Amino acid sequence: MVELVISGNYAQSYAAKLARVHVVSAYPITPQTSIVEKLAEFVASGELHAEYIKVESEHSALQACISASALGARTYTATSSQGLLLMHELLHWAAGARTPVVMGVVNRAVAPPWSIWTDHTDTVAQRDTGWIQFYGESNQEVLDTTLMAFRLAEHPEVRLPTMVTEDAFYLSHTVEPVDIPSQEEIDRFLPPRERSATLEVGTAMRLGSFTGPDLYMEFRHKIAAAMGRARDVFLEIEDDYARLTGRNHGGPLPTYKVDDADTVLVTMGTATTTAKGVVDAMRADGHKVGLAKLRTFRPFPVQELRELAGGVDRIGVLDRSFTFGAAGAAFTEVAGALYSLPQRPVLRDFVAGLGGRDITATTVREALLDLLTRDGPEAAWVELKRRDGGD
Amino acid sequence: MARLTIPAEELVRSGHSACPGCGATLVMRYLLKGVGNRAIVTVPACCWTVIGTPFPTTALDVPMLDCAFEATGASISGLRAAADQLGLKDVTIVGFAGDGGTVDIGLQALSGMLERRTDGIYVMYDNEAYMNTGVQRSGATPEGAWTTTTPVDEFSRGKLEPKKDIMAIVAAHRPAYAATVNVAFPEDFVKKVQKAKAIKGPRFVHALAPCPPGWRYSSEKTIEIGRLATDTNMFPLYEIEDGVYRITRKLGVAKPVRDYLKTQGRFAHLGETEVAQIQAEVDARWKRLLALETLV
Numbered sequence: 188m189v190e191l192v193i194s195g196n197y198a199q200s201y202a203a204k205l206a207r208v209h210v211v212s213a214y215p216i217t218p219q220t221s222i223v224e225k226l227a228e229f230v231a232s233g234e235l236h237a238e239y240i241k242v243e244s245e246h247s248a249l250q251a252c253i254s255a256s257a258l259g260a261r262t263y264t265a266t267s268s269q270g271l272l273l274m275h276e277l278l279h280w281a282a283g284a285r286t287p288v289v290m291g292v293v294n295r296a297v298a299p300p301w302s303i304w305t306d307h308t309d310t311v312a313q314r315d316t317g318w319i320q321f322y323g324e325s326n327q328e329v330l331d332t333t334l335m336a337f338r339l340a341e342h343p344e345v346r347l348p349t350m351v352t353e354d355a356f357y358l359s360h361t362v363e364p365v366d367i368p369s370q371e372e373i374d375r376f377l378p379p380r381e382r383s384a385t386l387e388v389g390t391a392m393r394l395g396s397f398t399g400p401d402l403y404m405e406f407r408h409k410i411a412a413a414m415g416r417a418r419d420v421f422l423e424i425e426d427d428y429a430r431l432t433g434r435n436h437g438g439p440l441p442t443y444k445v446d447d448a449d450t451v452l453v454t455m456g457t458a459t460t461t462a463k464g465v466v467d468a469m470r471a472d473g474h475k476v477g478l479a480k481l482r483t484f485r486p487f488p489v490q491e492l493r494e495l496a497g498g499v500d501r502i503g504v505l506d507r508s509f510t511f512g513a514a515g516a517a518f519t520e521v522a523g524a525l526y527s528l529p530q531r532p533v534l535r536d537f538v539a540g541l542g543g544r545d546i547t548a549t550t551v552r553e554a555l556l557d558l559l560t561r562d563g564p565e566a567a568w569v570e571l572k573r574r575d576g577g578d
Numbered sequence: 579m580a581r582l583t584i585p586a587e588e589l590v591r592s593g594h595s596a597c598p599g600c601g602a603t604l605v606m607r608y609l610l611k612g613v614g615n616r617a618i619v620t621v622p623a624c625c626w627t628v629i630g631t632p633f634p635t636t637a638l639d640v641p642m643l644d645c646a647f648e649a650t651g652a653s654i655s656g657l658r659a660a661a662d663q664l665g666l667k668d669v670t671i672v673g674f675a676g677d678g679g680t681v682d683i684g685l686q687a688l689s690g691m692l693e694r695r696t697d698g699i700y701v702m703y704d705n706e707a708y709m710n711t712g713v714q715r716s717g718a719t720p721e722g723a724w725t726t727t728t729p730v731d732e733f734s735r736g737k738l739e740p741k742k743d744i745m746a747i748v749a750a751h752r753p754a755y756a757a758t759v760n761v762a763f764p765e766d767f768v769k770k771v772q773k774a775k776a777i778k779g780p781r782f783v784h785a786l787a788p789c790p791p792g793w794r795y796s797s798e799k800t801i802e803i804g805r806l807a808t809d810t811n812m813f814p815l816y817e818i819e820d821g822v823y824r825i826t827r828k829l830g831v832a833k834p835v836r837d838y839l840k841t842q843g844r845f846a847h848l849g850e851t852e853v854a855q856i857q858a859e860v861d862a863r864w865k866r867l868l869a870l871e872t873l874v
Contacts, residue, residue: 210660238663240656240659241687242652243687243695244644246649247649247686248650250652250653250656251652254620254655254656254660255655255659256660256664257655258657258660260659260663260664276646372752386618386643388617388641389615389616391638391639392642393630393633393641393644394644395643395644395645396634397628398632398633399632402632
């Protein structure tokens with residue numbers, strides 16, 4: 188193990204290298220670019236023995252990974268925002284054909300207006316594609332989670348593509364000390380991919396076949412079942428990783444000071460770190476507030492949320508995206524997960540930090556104070572600038 | 579006359595679900611006879627998605643990987659990269675796409691694959707329209723042809739634009755090898771595929787695939803119409819190796835294109851002037867091809 192001061196992007200690159208990926212297929216997009224640049228350097232220097240396919244678009248980047256994965260290769264790509272949207276069709280292909288591609292995504296707002304800054308709309312919009320989704324809070328967590336993602340994606344009980352996301356610039360370009368496990372440690376944790384359910388040369392078989400109404404539903408159900416198993420498999424993998432490195436990032440829904448809390452804020456990504464400070468400060472003022480972080484958005488941590496919600500009066504959800512015509516995506520998911528509880532807490536939806544607007548301690552405090560004092564179903568757009576008399 | 583022996587081994591099974599007289603099925607059949615069984619075929623959305631038969635059956639004795647409509651070139655690159663990394667050195671990677679998936683929506687991925695110098699064979703089977711979705715025009719539909727999106731009526735005379743010259747587009751990328759083949763000339767077809775197989779680098783095969791329902795002719799006429807396509811210079815047979823052109827079937831005097839056009843319902847509406855225009859276009863392209871052949 189060695190400690191390096193690196194960006195979240197380089198954390199992704201180092202993880203892919205340690206995973207000994209066979210094939211990297213990539214296209215540059217801000218602010219993802221340095222992930223694939225670093226991987227190009229690793230391949231160029233011989234530190235990583237992989238095929239590096241320089242493609243002409245993100246769409247082709249993912250198709251190349253899917254096809255390589257179909258033949259049994261361990262594959263990695265990375266993208267962001269518009270690039271992810273261009274891949275959208277192929278996200279469905281990867282999950283439907285059960286190819287365990289791992290992808291780093293730097294969360295970035297979508298245009299128009301052009302914005303290169305943090306926002307979760309790009310990945311939240313992919314929630315129905317069958318990909319496992321992790322949201323990173325620190326560069327260390329990004330590196331560790333990416334390594335775990337390979338084992339999870341390739342697990343025979345799962346076999347689903349997996350993305351590990353990180354907030355643009357807050358993580359992608361901010362350097363932090365990161366423990367890099369040794370290659371020997373990771374070789375023990377992540378053995379070479381087993382070539383099962385992959386194309387076999389000389390054999391009559393078809394992958395990604397077509398089918399009629401008599402079987403399509405069963406194919407989809409198999410994806411649903413695999414996603415259902417992913418949670419338990421991930422917990423095992425995380426235990427294993429913790430035994431190896433001493434680090435456990437807390438499963439799909441890590442919590443902070445919730446044991447005696449009556450009010451909990453649900454966050455995703457880097458806003459969590461800021462929110463922890465606010466929770467500390469508000470606790471000093473006598474408020475029994477706590478925090479829960481959606482580390483996985485797919486599979487959604489329904490079980491963990493229900494257990495948490497059973498003991499609290501109020502839950503606020505801080506959304507860094509908005510589903511127009513409805514509410515924040517995380518909010519609707521939380522509300523859906525809790526609806527069947529006999530006694531439901533009051534729920535509030537806070538939309539904040541779109542397009543890279545800083546989510547400051549004041550932002551979080553404003554949301555939490557609102558949560559403590561008000562009910563109401565409408566989403567509150569926190570710190571929205573308004574012209575007098577207008578929207 | 580010395581004749582090439584076409585391999586007897588069949589890698590297309592009899593249980594496919596093609597229409598009677600389907601040219602695209604013959605393209606796959608001759609292609610695999612030429613490539614052999616150490617191949618992986620990646621297929622985007624096209625007639626062969628259906629011809630290949632639904633889960634859990636398959637019409638091929640080699641593995642087949644479905645890919646996205648516009649992504650055949652990228653799929654070939656991904657398979658090649660994985661094969662190289664996994665030590666599967668003797669496997670031939672073949673992309674098998676229709677004309678729409680190649681000259682239209684898949685052109686970008688094809689260009690990327692050629693530019694990357696991917697070691698693989700891209701086969702475009704050309705039935706000159708989106709036949710899988712019911713005969714809509716593609717960039718490869720010839721001028722004058724009726725399709726459901728270029729109808730023939732008071733204000734419409736079929737497709738107005740000439741066929742997109744995919745071989746010229748491919749040639750501009752300087753592939754290792756490119757060839758046109760026609761199911762009506764199976765020996766030339768298999769010979770070119772065997773030649774392509776032996777060459778490293780990006781290779782492209784443009785295969786004419788007559789389509790009875792789409793071209794509106796009776797299904798037993800596929801080979802006859804295919805022969806006319808080449809013998810009228812509508813679809814010349816040639817190859818490009820390291821930039822050098824070679825025409826592989828050259829008649830002293832070509833038959834008039836009228837002989838070809840009159841065999842198919844899709845051209846039935848064409849008048850003398852329109853036929854003359856098509857003849858002029860075919861003559862010009864043939865002349866240009868002859869000139870290209872003289873360049874070294």
